Structures are given as structure tokens and as C-alpha cells.
Amino acid sequence: VQVLESGGGLVQPGGSLRLSCAASGFRSDIYAMSWVRQAPGKGLEWVSAISGGGDNTYYADSVKGRFTVSRDNSRNTLYLQMTSLRAEDTAVYYCVKENIVAVGQINWFDPWGQGTLVTVSS
């Protein structure tokens, strides 16, 4: 069971970027998945979650209205479309698998990907 992120890079403030997460070793449609980020030298911050079927999405207040999570289960791939990027969005973004199809109370994150670095700077 593995998840592998890609798509990070340097982007100017106000710009956009799309992250991808390729899942392998499990049927992605029966597991919710999340994005978690970590700013340099800081703690973990949950960003967004999506149910296994993709019909329910959730966002942290800090990214609501700017980020969109989606998934293509036919490709076993999770996405995070980021727009109106700010300096404070600079972080390593991790893709994580949850333990059941729905997002919520009884869930945990395992495994984590290696992360992809997003730097927002002019």
C-alpha cells in the first residue's frame, strides 16, 4: 500500500498549481483520502478530505474557496487544485489514505506519502 505525491514547485503569489497523488496496492474507491500540509519548521495542518466515491468533500477554513479536492478512481489518483496561492500556503503537502470509505470520526491516516513541496514566492 503506497501513495506518491507529485506536482509541487515554485509558484508566484496569486498563482495556481495542481498536486496529484498516485495510489497503489489498494482499491482507492473504497477509502477516503486527505491532504495534510506542513509549513517549514511547523506542525501538521489538515487541508482537505474526500470520500471514497468522491461525492463528499471537506476543507480547512484556511483553504476553503481556493482549493478543490477531487479524485479519479479509474486512475487511482487524488488531486488538489490550488488557486489564489499565498505565501502562507508554502509547505510540504502530504497525501494520506484513510481507513474507510467515509470521512469522519473513526478515521486515521495511514500510510503517508513522501510529500511534495509547494513554495509560493515572487
Place this chain on the structure above:
Amino acid sequence: SYELTQPPSVSVSPGQTASVTCSGDKLGDKFASWYRQKPGQSPVLVIYQDRKRPSGIPERFSGSNSGNTATLTISGTQATDEADYYCQAWDSSTASYVFGTGTKVTVL
């Protein structure tokens, strides 16, 4: 918004017991998970649903959750346990996951 508070640091001697607390309003009514993150590495799940250990996690890691506090206990602490530890829970009122502030465990 819901907050989970952890002590910034915990120090422990090799072979002794380290306890890392995570405090939040009525946290005992929720499930808590714990993650270990070593420098330069991705986080790893060490405890889920308050007290369950994933396969591959040593028995010296245990967890509890009651009232307003969840606790991660490392018994017989080893130098390899030195890392940052984060708790995590689900806040149903905001439909969001929350992480604790993180605790650096130092094995002296």
C-alpha cells in the same frame, strides 16, 4: 474552532517512560490517533482509535483517552523513539480533522 494542545517538549532517559498529553474539549468523546515524525521523514501512525497499535509498531507504544486528555505512553524509551509526536482527532461540529500542536520527545 476545535484545538488540541500538546506540551512543546518532553525529555526522558533511556529505558524510562515518556508520556505525551493531548488536551481538547471533551476529547474523550472522540477517537484520538498519534503520529511519529522523525527529522526529514514523513509522519507514521503509531496509535489509532485511542489505544490500538498498527502492525509493526512496538508494544512499548500505548495510548489512552478520557475526559479532556489523550495520552501517548512510550515505555522503555529507546534512542530511536526520539521524534516529534502529533495527536489527531475529528471535530464533528466543523466537519474537519484537527492535529495537535506537536511534542518533541528527546531521549537524554
